[in-house]
Amino acid sequence: MTEPNHGIVLGGGWAGMLAAHVLARHLERVTVVERDVLPDGPRHRKGSPQGRHVHVLWSSGARIVDTLLPGLTGQLVDAGARRVGFHQDLVTLTSHGWQHRFPPRQFALMCTRPFLDWKVRDRVLATGRITVRQRAEILDLTGDARRVTGVRVRDMDRGVPRTLEAGLVVDASGRGSRLGHWLSALGLPPLEEDTVDAGIAYATRVYQAPPGAAAGFPAVNVAADHRLREPGRFGVVYPQEDGTWMVTLSCTRGAGLPTHDDDFLPYARTLRHPLVADLIALAEPLTSVAVSRVGANRRLYPERLDSWPEGLLVVGDALAAFNPIYGHGMSSAARAAAALDTELERSGVGDGTARRAQRAISAAVDDPWIMAASKDVEYVNCRINARDPRLTGGALARQRFSDLIADRSIRSPAVCDVVTDVISLTAPQSELASSRFLSLMRKDRVLPQLTEPPLTPDELALVRLNPRSTVGAGGS
Numbered sequence: 001m002t003e004p005n006h007g008i009v010l011g012g013g014w015a016g017m018l019a020a021h022v023l024a025r026h027l028e029r030v031t032v033v034e035r036d037v038l039p040d041g042p043r044h045r046k047g048s049p050q051g052r053h054v055h056v057l058w059s060s061g062a063r064i065v066d067t068l069l070p071g072l073t074g075q076l077v078d079a080g081a082r083r084v085g086f087h088q089d090l091v092t093l094t095s096h097g098w099q100h101r102f103p104p105r106q107f108a109l110m111c112t113r114p115f116l117d118w119k120v121r122d123r124v125l126a127t128g129r130i131t132v133r134q135r136a137e138i139l140d141l142t143g144d145a146r147r148v149t150g151v152r153v154r155d156m157d158r159g160v161p162r163t164l165e166a167g168l169v170v171d172a173s174g175r176g177s178r179l180g181h182w183l184s185a186l187g188l189p190p191l192e193e194d195t196v197d198a199g200i201a202y203a204t205r206v207y208q209a210p211p212g213a214a215a216g217f218p219a220v221n222v223a224a225d226h227r228l229r230e231p232g233r234f235g236v237v238y239p240q241e242d243g244t245w246m247v248t249l250s251c252t253r254g255a256g257l258p259t260h261d262d263d264f265l266p267y268a269r270t271l272r273h274p275l276v277a278d279l280i281a282l283a284e285p286l287t288s289v290a291v292s293r294v295g296a297n298r299r300l301y302p303e304r305l306d307s308w309p310e311g312l313l314v315v316g317d318a319l320a321a322f323n324p325i326y327g328h329g330m331s332s333a334a335r336a337a338a339a340l341d342t343e344l345e346r347s348g349v350g351d352g353t354a355r356r357a358q359r360a361i362s363a364a365v366d367d368p369w370i371m372a373a374s375k376d377v378e379y380v381n382c383r384i385n386a387r388d389p390r391l392t393g394g395a396l397a398r399q400r401f402s403d404l405i406a407d408r409s410i411r412s413p414a415v416c417d418v419v420t421d422v423i424s425l426t427a428p429q430s431e432l433a434s435s436r437f438l439s440l441m442r443k444d445r446v447l448p449q450l451t452e453p454p455l456t457p458d459e460l461a462l463v464r465l466n467p468r469s470t471v472g473a474g475g476s
């Protein structure tokens with residue numbers, strides 16, 4: 001290894017940029033290898049197709065990003081991103097009924113993905129210690145089974161392969177990562193892998209929100225009910241930084257999906273409540289339908305290899321990707337970046353660093369993994385290829401308990417607070433098994449079930465809906 005103080009990050013997406021920022025705090029220089037040209041504004045790019053669909057950044061992820069890049073979330077909000085308080089600023093039909101709009105405990109940032117990525121990238125690259133090699137494709141890793149010493153990349157314009165050497169290489173190349181192939185070429189055995197695939201697909205259109213509604217109308221979320229044992233359909237209307245509504249309709253395997261503009265509104269009418277359809281019927285569509293079918297939960301277990309090579313880490317979707325409906329991917333990558341920072345702070349880059357850091361990073365993805373995977377196994381047609389014992393045993397008891405929590409959380413403020421902490425990845429999932437929480441489940445006051453969306457007269461006036469049109473099926 002000739003460049004111990006050089007770090008290389010494979011992939012310049014969300015996880016790659018956060019990892020590069022962390023490496024730049026501990027190493028002399030950092031290179032990001034990226035296939036795309038990264039736009040210098042809020043524009044879509046080929047390597048980030050998910051950018052055409054709704055994204056929320058949960059408060060836990062936003063707080064980490066703010067620690068790494070102080071003041072960033074304030075800048076995002078000043079530039080138009082909506083800070084949506086859960087559950088004050090959100091109207092949600094959960095599987096168990098309408099959620100009461102309790103005072104906010106956590107929040108999520110809502111804005112377009114190209115805008116968010118651009119703002120983060122701009123701040124990360126402003127430090128001047130990170131070089132981005134754009135239009136460069138990763139070919140393979142160099143080194144051997146004991147130590148990764150760099151990466152071979154191909155300049156996509158000139159077609160010339162070149163080796164870059166480094167003390168630390170971080171794979172952040174997303175769901176399509178070829179890590180398994182690269183490790184096998186170094187003589188390492190296959191990584192253990194779990195997949196839980198409910199067949200999630202997304203269809204999205206952007207609408208011009210009625211005047212005042214992008215800022216003054218709550219975000220809307222209508223979910224499927226997994227207890228019906230039929231393919232699920234979901235719909236959300238989320239405000240964006242530019243005064244638009246992004247509307248995503250999604251489904252589990254077997255529920256079909258609108259792929260043409262003319263099918264979008266009729267599909268929205270098939271959700272458990274007509275609110276999403278009523279809102280978009282009034283709004284002007286600005287884009288055609290964009291479709292994405294990449295929504296399986298998939299996790300690698302690099303920490304279980306008997307011998308993990310020095311100098312290599314894997315983060316972001318390349319390590320663990322989740323059903324996007326839970327909105328955990330970016331916060332999970334932020335947790336991984338924070339774990340890496342802590343490990344490098346503690347022991348610098350030396351023997352054993354990669355193994356210790358990878359263990360910490362893998363621990364950081366465990367809660368979002370089990371939350372998404374254990375929920376998705378409940379959907380009909382879900383394809384499961386997993387050895388995680390938490391997914392294969394005691395399914396009925398687990399489902400009953402999670403249904404009980406879901407039912408209580410929409411009507412009990414203190415229970416809702418704890419559940420929101422867990423869902424936002426602010427508190428550990430284990431909190432839901434604590435004696436404090438079990439006692440809250442018994443003792444907290446339970447409000448009556450809502451029979452229609454909890455919208456105020458002022459909010460209804462903003463979108464010119466009359467209260468009766470919001471009364472529909474599925475309120476209980």
Ligand SMILES: Cc1cc2nc3c(=O)[nH]c(=O)nc-3n(C[C@H](O)[C@H](O)[C@H](O)COP(=O)(O)OP(=O)(O)OC[C@H]3O[C@@H](n4cnc5c(N)ncnc54)[C@H](O)[C@@H]3O)c2cc1C
Binds near residue numbers: 034
């Ligand atoms: C439809 C959808 C909706 C989502 N909604 C949410 C949400 O609401 N909230 C949330 O937190 N998360 C959400 N996610 C997940 C989130 O998008 C990802 O977790 C996040 O983008 C992961 O970032 P990443 O950097 O690991 O991967 P990516 O964003 O995929 O970045 C990988 C990068 O590597 C580059 N690359 C790949 N291969 C190569 C190669 N061979 N050579 C060079 N470069 C390469 C790509 O061009 C890309 O820039 C959603 C995902 C989807 C699909």
